Amino acid sequence: MIKVGIVGGTGYTGVELLRLLAVHPQVQLTAITSRKEDGLPVADMYPSLRGRVNLAFSAPDKVDLTQCDVVFFATPHGVAMEQAPALLKAGVKVIDLAADFRIKDQAVFEKTYKIPHTAPQLIEEAVYGLPELNRDDIKAAKLIANPGCYPTTMQLGFVPLLKAGVVDAGNLIADCKSGVSGAGRKAEIGILFSESSDNFKAYGVSGHRHTPETVAQLQRFTSDKVGLIFSPHLVPMIRGMHSTLYARLTKEISNEELQALFVDAYKDQPFVDVMPFGSHPETRSTRGANMLRLALHRPDNGDTVVVLVVQDNLVKGASGQAVQCMNLMFGLEEGLGLNNIALLP
Amino acid sequence: MIKVGIVGGTGYTGVELLRLLAVHPQVQLTAITSRKEDGLPVADMYPSLRGRVNLAFSAPDKVDLTQCDVVFFATPHGVAMEQAPALLKAGVKVIDLAADFRIKDQAVFEKTYKIPHTAPQLIEEAVYGLPELNRDDIKAAKLIANPGCYPTTMQLGFVPLLKAGVVDAGNLIADCKSGVSGAGRKAEIGILFSESSDNFKAYGVSGHRHTPETVAQLQRFTSDKVGLIFSPHLVPMIRGMHSTLYARLTKEISNEELQALFVDAYKDQPFVDVMPFGSHPETRSTRGANMLRLALHRPDNGDTVVVLVVQDNLVKGASGQAVQCMNLMFGLEEGLGLNNIALLP
Amino acid sequence: MIKVGIVGGTGYTGVELLRLLAVHPQVQLTAITSRKEDGLPVADMYPSLRGRVNLAFSAPDKVDLTQCDVVFFATPHGVAMEQAPALLKAGVKVIDLAADFRIKDQAVFEKTYKIPHTAPQLIEEAVYGLPELNRDDIKAAKLIANPGCYPTTMQLGFVPLLKAGVVDAGNLIADCKSGVSGAGRKAEIGILFSESSDNFKAYGVSGHRHTPETVAQLQRFTSDKVGLIFSPHLVPMIRGMHSTLYARLTKEISNEELQALFVDAYKDQPFVDVMPFGSHPETRSTRGANMLRLALHRPDNGDTVVVLVVQDNLVKGASGQAVQCMNLMFGLEEGLGLNNIALLP
Amino acid sequence: MIKVGIVGGTGYTGVELLRLLAVHPQVQLTAITSRKEDGLPVADMYPSLRGRVNLAFSAPDKVDLTQCDVVFFATPHGVAMEQAPALLKAGVKVIDLAADFRIKDQAVFEKTYKIPHTAPQLIEEAVYGLPELNRDDIKAAKLIANPGCYPTTMQLGFVPLLKAGVVDAGNLIADCKSGVSGAGRKAEIGILFSESSDNFKAYGVSGHRHTPETVAQLQRFTSDKVGLIFSPHLVPMIRGMHSTLYARLTKEISNEELQALFVDAYKDQPFVDVMPFGSHPETRSTRGANMLRLALHRPDNGDTVVVLVVQDNLVKGASGQAVQCMNLMFGLEEGLGLNNIALLP
CATH class of the missing domain: 3.40.50.720 (NAD(P)-binding Rossmann-like Domain)
Structure with a gap:
């Protein structure tokens, strides 16, 4: 034990x-x-x-x-x-x-x-604790820096595109939405029920602490200079994170090929679910579960690819991911203790 | 299997x-x-x-x-x-x-x-599938009538009082509140988000289908004629049920003795949690878990006892209870597959 | 001005x-x-x-x-x-x-x-500022004690029954539910979104500050000794209050006569709406409006009368009522500035 | 009348x-x-x-x-x-x-x-009923096409930038979020409380009916070809719309000049509120009111301008705007009957 x-x-x-x-x-x-x-x-x-x-x-x-x-x-x-x-x-x-x-x-x-x-x-x-990108290092690590919740979605959503070199790395936009639990358990007016229920707002749009972390990690996967606009928003729900990622395609590529990039990237990853092209993942499909789901879109078949990414910010976005790292560090089965199914409804 | x-x-x-x-x-x-x-x-x-x-x-x-x-x-x-x-x-x-x-x-x-x-x-x-009151019959049953969600809370809250003969059985009031999932997954206007969010209402106050079921079950535990007023309400939350039960004491009894009635009744029940006297259980403490929690109050130390009962209407109030019955029917450990912890927050 | x-x-x-x-x-x-x-x-x-x-x-x-x-x-x-x-x-x-x-x-x-x-x-x-019961005194007042939100609903719901002498004044139960704004704008953990959303609980059941105020006011309308059990609950909505009031009938009285008691009591009151017998008023029907709605029930035609009362706790339960009093104190039309319609949905 | x-x-x-x-x-x-x-x-x-x-x-x-x-x-x-x-x-x-x-x-x-x-x-x-852009035509109109809720926010947010010719018209992104009432009062599973509460999702990302309307209107204000990515999302709130608009700057322009573009554009518009640069407008600040608020951001002082726009989808996004048009068509004061203040909290 x-x-x-x-x-x-x-x-x-x-x-x-x-x-x-x-x-x-x-x-x-x-x-x-x-x-x-x-x-x-x-x-x-x-x-x-x-x-x-x-x-x-x-x-x-x-x-x-x-x-x-x-x-x-x-x-x-x-x-x-x-x-x-x-x-x-x-x-x-x-x-x-x-x-x-x-x-x-x-x-x-x-x-x-x-x-x-x-x-x-x-x-x-310190090893950056995102198993899908750093599994071997995590296995050997003594000190883990568990990723932020927003950065987890941005990396798992953008990296296959960057690695394939099919998008303009300097022009990435991440419009992200988080449940209120992401703000923590602090006695603050702004996250009172009566302030944040039945309401929606952005925050930190001019600059947010998660941007440098994300840019540095994304930069590992491309030789082009990464440029990222990151806009976080507060959603009147307790748990859940939805990132809507936009990238400009720089190469001819079919939707099938785009989809294949993600399917291949995550085919052996137990906690990333690549949904069919054109799906709209819902945050609740991950409520309480250590799971990140994503789906690709290409609006009007133009040159913008949109990646929709959802997770539970407290599980795959925080504590579940940390347990996933612990399992790897101790040579256990990666999903031990993480197999409960999302609470839906 | x-x-x-x-x-x-x-x-x-x-x-x-x-x-x-x-x-x-x-x-x-x-x-x-x-x-x-x-x-x-x-x-x-x-x-x-x-x-x-x-x-x-x-x-x-x-x-x-x-x-x-x-x-x-x-x-x-x-x-x-x-x-x-x-x-x-x-x-x-x-x-x-x-x-x-x-x-x-x-x-x-x-x-x-x-x-x-x-x-x-x-x-x-058919055996009425409330293990805390009918465990032996359930073990031998071939056909289970799984209790309604409201009746589960009313029975587990009132029965220790009725068995002890300390309250007026003819004057029981159950003011119950349910999350919207209790209404099912039906395309009906009244349970749309825009109709039931940020709103609270009673329904079926003049008479509800769960009353006869509950009265008949309660009657098993007292020779006095049971009289029950049952008022269900709809709460703008997905899961959760809170029953506020009122009974008039007919005998001298201390708060400690009242508490002991419940502690004794449920001391070997893995899925009933008797909280300290004067507690206020929250529905979320059972979200997704097969657990019913209750606590006693005696307002201004008068002759009314109030029992606060919470559960997840879909788990202990429905599907979890059904699995609990299945475990008993097949000779399995009663809690097999039911040990996940409530999702809080 | x-x-x-x-x-x-x-x-x-x-x-x-x-x-x-x-x-x-x-x-x-x-x-x-x-x-x-x-x-x-x-x-x-x-x-x-x-x-x-x-x-x-x-x-x-x-x-x-x-x-x-x-x-x-x-x-x-x-x-x-x-x-x-x-x-x-x-x-x-x-x-x-x-x-x-x-x-x-x-x-x-x-x-x-x-x-x-x-x-x-x-x-x-000081004059207790409940215009429906004290209008003339308010007109002449220099100092108004604006009623609490819960007491407003309990008084307007119970008084017609007490005045008519048809219920047991010593055995009144008020099971009340309030939106979270009733707790005020304070930086407290318990009323954070992540704590009170998708959740329901009672509080102060063993004794609450609004009980003495309410009992004293109710006592004005009956010579029998008033006994009141008051159980407040917190609903995951911003505004709105729903009181479910229970009283035992002590006289033969038809449902029509019961209804007439309330219709007569409030027929000239612009801000009290007596709905048809057996209705279920919704809090949202008063959202943002200076209006209290109520409806009577008699479960299974027995000897308990249930009064369902709704209001917006911040309007008729607080600030709207205060403006109503101000209008009366200054000789203005009672509803001046209070005629906006509830926001529904 | x-x-x-x-x-x-x-x-x-x-x-x-x-x-x-x-x-x-x-x-x-x-x-x-x-x-x-x-x-x-x-x-x-x-x-x-x-x-x-x-x-x-x-x-x-x-x-x-x-x-x-x-x-x-x-x-x-x-x-x-x-x-x-x-x-x-x-x-x-x-x-x-x-x-x-x-x-x-x-x-x-x-x-x-x-x-x-x-x-x-x-x-x-037919006259497109967006008074801030078409007031004179509306005054003379007999037939009004009231704008869609999303298009209202996109136009009022993008047009000052397009008119000034400071952004790449072919690369506009609108990440929009709407309360559930925008889906109407229809008996559909997807907008049940238990389906859409405590949840967040996108929909229609691959193509949505409001795109052609918006593109055609935006095109009126620029000679460059408009290209728009529009991603709508569903927020678990009843009313409210938040559009996060992204445009690439093509000219040297200071934040003060950007702000001035909007201040000038809307200085005589009673129902558009340009907030200070860097503000984060909240949807609730418009709940029930005929008001659209917006604020500008320039993340990390780069070459992307972000416009945050909020309104109540049922008021400025629909019925309030329609009444505003009616007032203009009948020669009344534009804001007649539209002066109530947003319900906050």
């Missing part, structure tokens, strides 16, 4: 890890930290876990995380980079669900997140 | 059976019928099942359900009573999720559902 | 007052105070008011509210009682949307709200 | 017309037709209209619409073109909220809507 610790278990990616790990056949939940909720049984905060998770939150200084085999950081950025060095030194593997190790260029990281990086020596070692 | 057939797999209780049974370790999905969707792959209607359920719907006359070990009827009332006799004769067990065999008094059934009963010889044999 | 000031304009009852008063033909918005948002244009916080309300919030000490003809307090309880004495002394009328002057018994107030009352000399003078 | 008839009053644009016209000071509602609901009081279908609209639906053959001054067609496409000729001949003005007269090229219309046009002689005469 893998002994698992979770730092920052009170947020949505934390409780989602608990939901997945509590029924994972090879995991023993060992410690969940929260400075603020020290001593509170986890199930008192999340009654869905009553009778299933018997741990209480512990203050960070009251628990020895080096007894764990792996520690997940379900924290805001800036926490993992403080604690990861000691854990890694003690032989504990680390999976960070935040941004601390996602960007390889330290200067870009510091400019984007507006804090100094306190563990720059680990940046290079 | 148990070979399972589903009649009427296109509705919400049907797809919920598929979600649960597709990952059930002892089940082999064998046939799913739909007159209207003959030939359509199930996953084309429900993309959440892509890659997980490879069956197609079959017209009823194209499939031999007697090859199954058990057949679920996820149909409107009136269907199971037509087909159950032949199946039972062929040695196939039957679980009806509709109302055909819930009411023991044929005249009451016919008055309530306004159709003649075509298999009256089976009414007596 | 009536010069109007609003203290505490940043909350939902505040912005709702602005929505109504900005188009009121006899009102000149003069001052809106907010300690925290001093200097911020109101329309920057509420873009719905862009081009319609040109005022900015002022810190309380920067504005002279005695220049107003009337001041509304859209504040938490405890504020109006501090400021009302000076305003009244200066000849300014005061309408408090909070609880400071709703309860005539000072001891009950202080026990319920857990603060000392700092203007006890005004309690007696 | 203007005598108004409405053909097809049972749908959402119909009831929205009723909501607006019932309080319009210069309108007398005269006739509302519905073949199916003949004789039903309008307020029985829409209880929000109880006490406010006393008309009943009439079968089309039971009412003489030529007694009206103006007739609105709130019908599916294909109805207005059958009935408009006789009405116009009788001197009655006609406002069609459907598509019959929106496309000037008959062949394109017939290809797009897959029906023959039965009144081609009126196509040329």
